[in-house]
Amino acid sequence: MRVAAAATLGMLGATAPAKAVTLGEPAPRLAPHVVMVVERQGFCSAAVVAPDVVLTAAHCVAGKEIRVMIRDAANAPVLLAPLGVAVHPQYDKGGAQARRRSIDLALVRLPAPLPSGFLPATLGENGRPAAGESWTVAGYGLGEEGDPRTGGQFRAAALPVIEPYGPSTILVWLRSSTPGRGACTGDSGGPIFAPDGSLGAITAWAEGAGKARCGALTQGVLVAPQRAWIGKTLAGWGR
Template identity: 30%
Template sequence: MSDHSRPPRRSPARFAAGASALAAALTALGAPAGADPAQERVLGGAEEGAAPWAVALTDDAGHQFCGGTLVTPIKVVTAAHCVDGRDPAALRAITGRADLRDTGGTDGAVGGVWVHPEFRDVTEGYDVAVLTLTAPAAQQPLPMAEPGDAEPYRPGKQARVYGWGRTAETGSSSEVLRSAEVPISSDADCRAAYSDYEPGTRVCAGAPEGGRDACAGDSGGPLVTDGRLIGVVSYGTGCGRPGTPGVYTRIAAVSSDVAARL
């Protein structure tokens, strides 16, 4: 949300480097009454191998800044704002490593970066990019939503967001992959939170009461339902604030363009 990187949240700003999604990985469980929703999230860490297609993007010094999704053995879908203007040689795509302190999984070099040609800014849509790895990853890819798919975006539909981002607006990023369940929001609710929101290539998701959301460091990460990638963490306002769902790139709206790069 632009605040988080969701500044993009998930942006290189809320994301300032990919900022939004995982505050998303926080699930409010048994928080004390009156607790700050941004602190209530107790993200459910994904078990090793539970999300083998979840990708941690790091710079060449090993610092994680965004997320992504393995959609073929050599292709990773992420947010355009995470990689626009970056040198592919300075990027690494880590798959199969839920705990970034470990050394398992695949540490993949990036040979090429495609940014959607209509991307201008996170708030204008088309916030999607495809990375090409120099060698196949061993992990299982995740299928994408297809053009015309509507059910995954039905308001109230439960989805799950994944990432290694902050677990609170002012907290630190997580070393362990986390996830949170977030319901798909209606376009009307999205527009109420973001006056410039237009559906098309975007979709919102988040609990109306707050407490579950993506956050800085989660940008580019996956929004998943029914075993398919339906969204990419793009931007938002804060992390887990009531009435301010996260904004995601709607994969069904750009899957044809993405598929052409696979």
Template identity: 35%
Template sequence: MTPLRLICSLIAWFTLAQPALAITGSRSAPSDAVARALVTVIGPNGVVCTGTMIAPAVLLTAGHCATSQAALRIVDYAATPPRLITPRKILIHPRYNAQDMAAHRVTVDLALVQLPAPMPGKAPLALGTPRLPVVTGAPYTIAGIGSSSPSGSDVGTARAAPLVATGKPGTLQIRLTDPSTQNKRPGMGGCTGDSGGPMLEMQDGRSVIAGVVSWSTGPNFTNGCGGLTGVTPLTLYRDWLVQAARSLGAAL
């Protein structure tokens, strides 16, 4: 099967076999700088995630998106036809626990993926400087490449959604919600297709990465999307990311 047909088959499988999971309720495009940093990550069994370039050949994504190095691929849409890139190396945070993830317990859902070479047309985003405390109502933006609606099949288009922190945000996990719906009815939010995508905040006049999208719920804690978006903040883990990226030959 050619790379293009393989990519189309994987995306079709994802659309048919997975719950309708992507940034929903928003058709807003991220800024050009954010869009240039986003990449499509394909994992085992057709799972689709988002990654963010943080160095010319290193991307940040969710740990649960990168557990199989043998099957993980990055889509290069700049090639004609699009091609699949096999990573050179994957580093998952040592405190990521797949069993905790499956049981919906908090875990460090972070991973770095090293590519063989920089991707044409892509440019990295900077990691933010952690700000404490995180307060309820703090504004953030998430970005990802999932479809625009639960029944959509337009995977691969970069979208963004402005959300706010809710509940009791801390250094281990932040829950985001659409400020206009407050998890009571369907609103904007991220889902599985956007796992690994960045949570962004403004620092010194630019968008920087403050966390990584990990999970989502539907309204009122139902299955699906458009309710809550769970994020692993970089507050406690920025130093690990910097050191791990350095071990891959990248200076952040």
């Protein structure tokens, strides 16, 4: 399943229990690199890549009216209307379901730089992660599958890389030995950090075991092979 929509804007203002069942634990060190992307039916996560630009999954923003959500000093939600959205030219809307090649990435330009508490992540250079490496999935998605009250809190979890179809220059797959640990609804577009702390991938898809839809397999689009597109887009925006 894709892990995009889960909560309405009304839910985002609520305080969610910190169960952290599905994704992981609070990670204040990584939080400055991540924001939320919200639309009428749900929300995603996104990685900060420039003072006024975030990188997310294309399926979170393509054809949608979105806002980037941050919280002010009083912890009140602030919704920012984007100045522009650039979807990767090789994004295929139906690609995941049809198992076609799709680069599920998009850049979102904000109307002004984010507050000083946010920091751009360093773009990764590792285009071929090795099986067994520990990469860290992060986002604002559900802490407990099916319970929207557990969304909206930032969490992260270190997961080992696997190669179910062999090594890939487009995707990375992660699977934990702990049942239920992995990306879930609302984590699409969030960062997956490489072992060196750089932004290694963007979460695009997840599946669960049995009847579950989250917490078994997490898939991300690798950033390193797309750095030329990211750089060209940022340059076009004067960054």
